[in-house]
Amino acid sequence: MHASPATQQQTATGSLRFDAIGKNFPGVRALSDISFTAHPGQVLALMGENGAGKSTLLKILGGAYTPSAGQVLIGEQPMAFKSAADSIAGGVAVIHQELHLVPEMTVAENLLLGHMPARFGLVNRGAMVRRARELLKGLADEIDPTTRLGELSLGQRQLVEIAKAMSRNAHVIAFDEPTSSLSAREIDRLMTIITRLRDEGRVILYVSHRMEEIFRICDAVTVFKDGRFVRTFEDMAQLTHDQLVTCMVGRDIQDIYDYRPRAQHGVALQVTGLLGPGLQEPVSFSVSKGEVLGFFGLVGAGRTELLRLLSGLARHSAGSVALEGRALHLKNPRQAIDAGILLCPEDRKKEGIVPLSSVAENINIGARSRHAYLGCLLQGRWERENARQQISAMNVKTPSPAQQIMFLSGGNQQKAILGRWLSMPMKVLLLDEPTRGIDIGAKSEIYQIIHNLAAQGIAVIVVSSDLMEVMGISDRILVMSEGALTGELTREQADESRLLQLALPRSRG
């Protein structure tokens, strides 16, 4: 029963070693000559800008890609993963950002998918639920295995995915941006679990863009850049934020936000007593021309819902919205766009890009009807010019405007989508998590764009869950919690503890 981990498992123990891994795609070298080791009982962070090669490496580990060169070794035993099944059998679990779960099925079914307790193909439901409860024990005891997965919060789903990985007793567990959709409390719990997994002598890889997590949980950091290994920092106590960022981008952190005071002239958008889906209390605020107004809050605080009301995606039930003193009654996004209010949505994949279409199509789709003859015949010259202009203004890295946008990195997709909105005349720009999941280099370019727009007299509202970002770029910060505005701070008043205090749910005793 209580044998040491080394004797318990014959196949997969010891260190995980990447030996001279290379990966080529047609025309692209994604990884070259990557060698490093992750030790058992250690949480190793993998960091680097988007496109640095972290995801490709995880896909090789998970068996989705086979390397063009080199090999993966676990405990000095070469592992040739040809499929996800191979990787699982080799004791590896990769927990992806997008969870691989079925929302329509119950938690228990999801946990045991592929190996449900059954006889002659008939599922033994009682045994299945019992087994699921065991798996969730100590991890998420409050989740009832018989609930439909779709009813759980994103954080709880993440826990189910982790339980699934643990059910296979994986020796190597890789987390890919696990906290991007979790609340602060859920993050705490995840950290505890990761610590426990580490202490059991497993190899943990942790991919994240969030510095505070890296410093909180990781024992070492390996940095990549442009598909190459840069270095591993073994001593976290000696490492500073700035050192790490400088290593990743080769640039100082102060340059990133590049905030300079701007002139503000008059109210652009005035919101009074607004109520609607997702808002618990009437919301009133205004934003001036040339102002960057930050909205901070936790996931689910109602910020995205507020933006949906302002952009005509949802209808308000009470209150009013006025643009430059004129009342607006928006029924759909087109009317908001025509009035000059543009929303750049949060979920780039779901609501931003048209993946199969070209970069040029993605840029032109919003503005083209204004430039088309009779509103419907496309003007070829404008189409070409506008795409070219936005690609160069946004510094979108793409081989050609005809390239399908799905082949671009997240940061470049986001810049192309920003180019779509900037092709249209606007008075108010609503940005929902504009830099989520993109690298620091692209972030800094996006901050620059925001700054330039504000300098042109456009009112910019930025919703962000990234404290440093909100404080770094905003003139003024509004905080939301549980569907209500809970505070307003000027740039000078804002600090981390005040913002967090306002953002945390108030006790309703």
Add this chain to the structure above:
Amino acid sequence: MRRFLDEWAMLLAALGIFLLCTLVIDNFLSPMNMRGLGLAISTTGIAACTMLYCLASGHFDLSVGSVIACAGVIAAVVMRDTNSVFLGVSAALGMGLLVGLINGIVIAKLRINALIATLATMQIVRGLAYIFSNGKAVGVMDEGFYVFGNGQVMGVPVPILITIVCFIFFGWLLNYTTYGRNTMAIGGNQEAARLAGVHVDRTKIIIFAVHGLVGALAGVVLASRMTSGQPMVGQGFELTVISACVLGGVSLSGGIGMIRHVIAGVLILAIIENAMNLKNIDTFYQYVIRGTILLIAVIIDRLKQR
């Protein structure tokens, strides 16, 4: 080069099959057979042009076969009762437009799955075709009506001309108008299109309305060729049209589709069917062969994406 091959592969395949047939099948190139082949392409080709838009937007339309039958019947009945070709054809086209509008509104506004919505109209419209015709073919005496199916312009049959015009017009529409590009964007990512200011619902309604109208046009042409409106024609025709599109490379899940895909698919299906007829292959076997070809084509397409 690779990209070029990818994009034109199916048209080249159609050309290859055509050349092969000219070599191995006697009389394949004879004027009479070419004329028959052209006419065989015409009905499918006309309807496939607008089915392309349904597919590209991520939907499809099963009612087109019934619309074809009903359009022919309505044209014949109205002409019999009014002696006016204009009124007959207008009534038929109006019916197609109306059915398309209903499809579009039910799908776009009421958010009903296109499979269910058009399955329902397919049966309703088929039933109406039987009701209007009392279940029998309705003959057309007015020779003015024959021009749609049997007329010629400089030796080219009118149905073939109409098909070519449709190919050119709808190909142009897809690439050079906001309507066409919005259709692709809706199929590629509906939410992104909506947020970018595309009138998603309105565009979908137009897509289905136009498809209904063009389906009725195909029905009028077919009725003119047969000199009667027949309520039982076009059974399973919707599947032939969808097969042709998919065979040519149009994606069933939306976002991918070009007129050359449609042309290739329609040509390949028609040439193979024509060849099988010339070789006197039993109809029963023809079904099996057609299905096999479709399956192989979509598997190849899938493998290409790997």
